[in-house]
Amino acid sequence: MRFKYLFNVVALMAITYNSFAQYANDAVRFSTFQPGSTSRIKAIGNAGTAIGGDLSSVAGNPAGLGFFTRSEVSLTPEFDGSNVNANYLGQSTNATKSGVNFNNIAIVFYSRLNSPPGTDKSKGWLSLNFGMGYNRTNNFGTSISYSAKNSNSSITDYYAALANTDGKTDGTLQSWAYDQNLIDLYGTTNPTYKSNAFPGVTQANSITRSGGQTEFDLSLGANYSNRLYLGISIGIPNLRYTSVNNFTETGIATVLENGVAINRNFNSTYSQTQDTKGDGFNAKFGVIYKLLENVRVGAVITSPTYITVNDSYNEALSSSFSNGNKYSSGPTNYPLIYNMRTPFKAAGGLSIFFNQYGFITGDVEYIDYSSTNISNNDIYDNTYDNGIIKTNYQAAINAHAGVEIKVTSGIALRGGYGIQGSALKTNGSSTKTVSAGLGYRIGSYYIDAAYMHINGQQTVTPYTIGALTPSANLNASNNNVFVTFGLRY
Numbered sequence: 001m002r003f004k005y006l007f008n009v010v011a012l013m014a015i016t017y018n019s020f021a022q023y024a025n026d027a028v029r030f031s032t033f034q035p036g037s038t039s040r041i042k043a044i045g046n047a048g049t050a051i052g053g054d055l056s057s058v059a060g061n062p063a064g065l066g067f068f069t070r071s072e073v074s075l076t077p078e079f080d081g082s083n084v085n086a087n088y089l090g091q092s093t094n095a096t097k098s099g100v101n102f103n104n105i106a107i108v109f110y111s112r113l114n115s116p117p118g119t120d121k122s123k124g125w126l127s128l129n130f131g132m133g134y135n136r137t138n139n140f141g142t143s144i145s146y147s148a149k150n151s152n153s154s155i156t157d158y159y160a161a162l163a164n165t166d167g168k169t170d171g172t173l174q175s176w177a178y179d180q181n182l183i184d185l186y187g188t189t190n191p192t193y194k195s196n197a198f199p200g201v202t203q204a205n206s207i208t209r210s211g212g213q214t215e216f217d218l219s220l221g222a223n224y225s226n227r228l229y230l231g232i233s234i235g236i237p238n239l240r241y242t243s244v245n246n247f248t249e250t251g252i253a254t255v256l257e258n259g260v261a262i263n264r265n266f267n268s269t270y271s272q273t274q275d276t277k278g279d280g281f282n283a284k285f286g287v288i289y290k291l292l293e294n295v296r297v298g299a300v301i302t303s304p305t306y307i308t309v310n311d312s313y314n315e316a317l318s319s320s321f322s323n324g325n326k327y328s329s330g331p332t333n334y335p336l337i338y339n340m341r342t343p344f345k346a347a348g349g350l351s352i353f354f355n356q357y358g359f360i361t362g363d364v365e366y367i368d369y370s371s372t373n374i375s376n377n378d379i380y381d382n383t384y385d386n387g388i389i390k391t392n393y394q395a396a397i398n399a400h401a402g403v404e405i406k407v408t409s410g411i412a413l414r415g416g417y418g419i420q421g422s423a424l425k426t427n428g429s430s431t432k433t434v435s436a437g438l439g440y441r442i443g444s445y446y447i448d449a450a451y452m453h454i455n456g457q458q459t460v461t462p463y464t465i466g467a468l469t470p471s472a473n474l475n476a477s478n479n480n481v482f483v484t485f486g487l488r489y
Contacts, residue, residue: 031372045435058108065219068110081478088205089470131221137212233284239277252264307341338377394425
């Protein structure tokens with residue numbers, strides 16, 4: 001199978017990506033996410049492993065459900081603002097995109113377990129609480145744009161390299177480039193395909209992505225003697241991802257007209273679109289233990305997620321010349337249904353409470369991206385993609401820390417910090433988050449708000465031709481706002 005993508009990643013971050021090769025990068029893209037949670041947990045940097053008693057436990061550490069002594073429901077909408085600054089061949093460009101989504105909707109049903117008359121009501125199994133929720137775990141909405149004059153190479157050099165390496169079979173990208181007078185065969189003794197474009201082309205790349213990953217969770221949490229809390233949950237993830245990529249090049253090329261080589265202005269656009277959908281399942285096992293009344297430790301293990309992916313990829317090439325000639329090839333569709341397995345994850349955390357004044361908390365998470373796996377099938381050989389994953393990706397550590405300060409009995413201030421380790425072995429970049437929030441409670445009602453700033457770097461190459469490969473340095477940031485409305489009953 002031919003390369004699924006032309007646009008290759010050199011460095012990867014969690015909040016915006018570009019494609020590495022075929023399906024390998026998609027597999028890792030869909031394995032990397034920010035957890036869906038309430039505004040309270042967002043505000044403390046997503047450090048919720050050892051907290052308990054928050055509706056984020058439905059999708060996070062299900063042991064936290066054991067802390068509930070009343071039923072509760074909450075809704076958390078979010079505003080996402082993506083901003084990508086790109087530097088390509090010395091030229092800077094900025095692209096933005098925004099949207100509104102639901103980040104977390106959850107409910108927990110409190111159920112006290114009966115104990116025989118005369119026994120200590122604070123000992124033994126005290127409650128078994130059931131929770132369910134919807135969480136948005138990944139947001140793909142982003143726009144990337146960069147452009148500049150390239151005096152060293154042209155994308156037509158890439159087309160020529162494909163023709164020299166793989167031949168010019170009908171229906172391939174290189175055959176389209178040949179038919180559209182972008183490349184030609186030069187020489188008689190050892191004929192070689194070469195670009196028809198002169199140095200000094202102007203290039204522009206526009207990428208728009210949308211969609212996200214969500215998960216529906218069913219969870220159980222139990223309380224033993226107000227000391228040990230155990231939980232289990234089943235997750236049903238859903239994947240929706242759309243990408244539209246247009247790379248445009250303008251310049252001067254030599255074309256044959258009646259057997260005579262004439263220089264003409266040209267404009268050419270290589271287009272790629274991808275529409276990916278998927279569904280799967282996973283499981284989580286969690287525990288929280290009170291070392292002391294005010295000190296909690298917690299841990300959660302998340303099984304690999306098994307997803308069936310339905311992928312539809314299209315590409316097309318169009319060109320026009322100043323002599324009036326216009327060409328269009330494609331779109332050609334490359335559909336594929338495949339199964340993938342995301343990595344196993346393990347997290348541990350510590351929380352210290354200061355009576356009614358608040359708490360500090362932190363956790364770490366381990367995830368080995370190199371264990372991501374794509375399954376083979378009758379029309380797809382997974383050898384290349386799984387080799388790319390093993391060679392280029394690594395295990396990473398994610399860390400989160402946060403604090404909550406109770407200003408009054410009903411008002412709380414929160415802050416947090418997180419760092420997500422790079423999935424790439426080389427040229428990678430970690431993603432950092434800074435967050436803050438405010439909570440207000442009155443009676444059975446509460447409202448929490450949080451702001452989160454996410455930042456990371458990425459280097460992308462629009463095409464690969466050895467030493468003359470151009471690259472764009474991207475600095476991407478997300479500014480997100482979350483508001484949670486909750487009720488205890």
